[in-house]
Amino acid sequence: MMHSLLLSLRGIGAHVIDGVWRLGLAMRFFSMTLLHSGQSFRRFHLIIREIFSSGVLSLIIILVSGLFVGMVLGLQGYETLRTYGSEEALGILVALSLVRELGPVVAALLFASRAGSAITAEIGLMKATEQLAAMEMMAVDPIARVVAPRFWGAVISMPILAALFSAMGILGGYLVGVMLIGIDSGAFWSQMQAAVDFREDILNGVLKSFVFGIAVTVIALFEGYDAPPTAEGVSRATTRTVVTSSLAILGLDFILTAFMFRGV
Amino acid sequence: MQRATLDLWVGIFVVAGIAALLFLALKVGNMSGFDSATSYMVKAEFDNIGGLKPRAPIKSAGVVVGRVSNIGFDAKTYAATVSMKIDSRYRFPKDTGASIMTSGLLGEQYIALEAGGDSKMLAEGDTLKLTQSAVVLENLIGQFLAGKADGEAKSTGPAKAEKGI
Amino acid sequence: MPAVTYIPSPVSDNLIEIRDLSFAYRERPVLKDINLTARRGQVIAIMGISGGGKTTLLRLIGGALRPTTGVLKVDGVDMSRLDQDGLYRLRRRMGMLFQFGALFTDLSVFDNVAFPLREHTDLPEEMIRDLVLMKLNAVGLRGAHELMPAELSGGMARRVALARAIALEPSLILYDEPFAGLDPISLGVTGNLIRRLTDTLGVTSIVVTHDIQESLRMVDYVYFVSAGVIAAQGTPDQLRASVEPFVHQFVHGQEEGPVPFHYPAQPYADELELAA
Known part of the structure; x- marks a missing residue:
């Protein structure tokens, strides 16, 4: 009894130490990436290529999901607001929930599972097939040539995707609220405009998505770079990217929200 | 590709x-482009601001002309100091009055500006002299109940006297 | 110890000199007391059984690992004293062929071969095109320059990787298992190519392999690495005639010898509980 307790305690300890160790490695990896970013900005087409693969290729899932999330918000919000006789506030509800929370968070979650997992798998495979080692033997630093452009490409893409998600969601809410249910279009927009502040709500939302973009991308790149060079190792790393970055997004969202909207 | x-x-x-x-x-x-470049700051002291919050609208004749930027407390006069950013397109006379109002019965509070008749206009950093505090619902109810009790005392008093006769 | 940068010294006849080199991975010793030299223009084979430390030796020569003790000189430069810049400068004069080619899967054959040229030179695009086609022609794959790596067979991929390794005209080429998993024709083609490139480009080639027959046919000198030490060495003719049990077992591919077929275990009868 005592013995098994000791064993499980030791297990927890080992997990914590391992976690802290990996966090430190990831931080060192992140600073190495930043340090070696100069070259990728001088050769901007490398970044453009990565904006394409993480941004443009995520466009469909972001736009469609945004539209549906907005439409669902429209339906559910209308049902709730009707009981208080304030259907016109639907615009406020849809817009504030999207630009403050759902836009950045859901877009980042989708981004983690679409682009983040792709980055991990790609880098993990490059490592497993010795492409990174080959690059190093050719006197080309893989962090500067492979990692840094992917980092910047994804970090630039994320706020754009989040803004598109929010815009599509608001259009979805408009479709359901105004076109389908018949709320007055003028009231929908003007109430929304009176309640949504550009700096407090929209820019803070953009800032959130920027932070999420950095977190997801660093996790995805690190997991790929750190993956055991086998098929199994890469597939495990891909799963870990989605799980870890989803948790990181939600945790960071709480912290950011607490700081940004505390006084309001 | x-x-x-x-x-x-x-x-x-x-x-x-x-x-x-x-x-x-x-x-x-x-x-809300009330940047320091396109707006000017004025102050006002209120005995009680009720539920006024930063970023609350400042309205004149019902039109939004600015926003509350900061709320502080003056330890000497025990009054609330409210800083307001007003869009520079709108100029108000020096003797403009500010009062804290509530939109609807339980809605959010805002500051209403009542333009005065002075020929000089408000400038950056000026303080509004004429202010009217927020109406606190509890005080209102208290006054109402007190008034009612007074009224009852007045109306029942003579009746009793009559009865006594 | 001050880091030195790379200065080529063409005076020495030996491109690679390894003296009393030992290497331990964490606490586990992998290589002990290795002595090895490679002259310019030679093809040297490093042979041995799997897991014997020959790939580790290759990674040490490539500078991916650092020796624990001993001296490793490439082109007269002590590898253990190089900093990152010096190592990278030295590596521009090295080419390495990885076991399965390690071509960049997102680049075409042409762009793969052009990669080191684009990274390390400021040549105009027309000149890069000419150089790439020349290198591809040398490995017989000029016609395949528009294909993607996924469309190539194993042997073709390795030849493209070879073209990429020689793109910067190195003075040393390292081959990691160039014959693994090739059909007999591709195997012969690759072997001849290594020999021909070594002779025409005047480079030194280090081949890590366990393909004994192909190696004895084309190399100049062989080192046998077994259990972390150099167990035998010599020219192909000397090795064919060797009566040393280890070399004999290896050259003739026999099952029993100094290298046992069975992994160490308790007696067979005990394990199956037949004794009782």
Whole structure:
């Protein structure tokens, strides 16, 4: 009894130490990436290529999901607001929930599972097939040539995707609220405009998505770079990217929200 | 994929992102451009601000002309000091009065400006002299009940006297 | 110890000199007291059984690992004293062929071969095109320059990787298992190619392999690495005639010898509980 307790305690300890160790490695990896970013900005087409693969290729899932999330918000919000006789506030509800929370968070979650997992798998495979080692033997630093452009490409893409998600969601809410249910279009927009502040709500939302973009991308790149060079190792790393970055997004969202909207 | 096609797609993507952000800024939000460049700051002291919060609107004749930027407490006069940013397009006379009002019965509170007749206009850093505090609902109810009790005492008093006769 | 940068010294006849080199991975010793030299223009084979430390030796020569003790000189430069810049400068004069080619899967054959040229030179695009086609022609794959790596067979991929390794005209080429998993024709083609490139480009080639027959046919000198030490060495003719049990077992591919077929275990009968 005592013995098994000791064993499980030791297990927890080992997990914590391992976690802290990996966090430190990831931080060192992140600073190495930043340090070696100069070259990728001088050769901007490398970044453009990565904006394409993480941004443009995520466009469909972001736009469609945004539209549906907005439409669902429209339906559910209308049902709730009707009981208080304030259907016109639907615009406020849809817009504030999207630009403050759902836009950045859901877009980042989708981004983690679409682009983040792709980055991990790609880098993990490059490592497993010795492409990174080959690059190093050719006197080309893989962090500067492979990692840094992917980092910047994804970090630039994320706020754009989040803004598109929010815009599509608001259009979805408009479709359901105004076109389908018949709320007055003028009231929908003007109430929304009176309640949504550009700096407090929209820019803070953009800032959130920027932070999420950095977190997801660093996790995805690190997991790929750190993956055991086998098929199994890469597939495990891909799963870990989605799980870890989803948790990181939600945790960071709480912290950011607490700081940004505390006084309001 | 060809470099040119790639560039085109990324270009479309970035333009779409900027368009979305513009849509959010102009159509969804109020691009409340009360920057220090296009607005001026005035102060007002209130005995009680009730539930007024930073960013609350400042209205004149029902039109939003500015926002509350900061609320402080003056330890000497025991009054609340409210800083207001007012759009520089709107100038008000020096003797303009400020009162804290509530939109609807239980809605959010705002500051209403009542323009005076002075020929001099308010400038950056001026303080409004004429202020009227927020109406606190509890006080109102208290006054109402007290008034009612008084009224009852007045109306029942003579009746009793009559009865006594 | 001050870091030195790479200065080529063409005076020495030996491109690679390894003296009393030992290497331990964490606490586990992998290589002990290795002595090895490679002259310019030679093809040297490093042979041995799997897991014997020969790939580790290759990674040490490539500078991916650092020796624990001993001296490793490439082109007269002590590898253990190089900093990152010096190592990278030295590596521009090295080419390495990885076991399965390690081609960049997202680049075409042409762009793969052009990669080191684009990274390390400012040549105009027309000149890069000419150089790439010349290198591809040398490995017989000029016609395949538009294909993607996924469309190539194993042997073709390795030849493209070879073209990429020689793109910067190195003075040393390292081959990690170049014959693994090739059909007999591709195997012969690759072997001849290594020999021909070594002779025409005047480079030194280090081949890590366990393909004894192909190696004895084309190399100049062989080192046998077994259990972390150099167990035998010599020219192909000397090795064919060797009566040393280890070399004999290896050259003739026999099952029993100094290298046992069975992994160490308790007696067979005990394990199956037949004794009782």
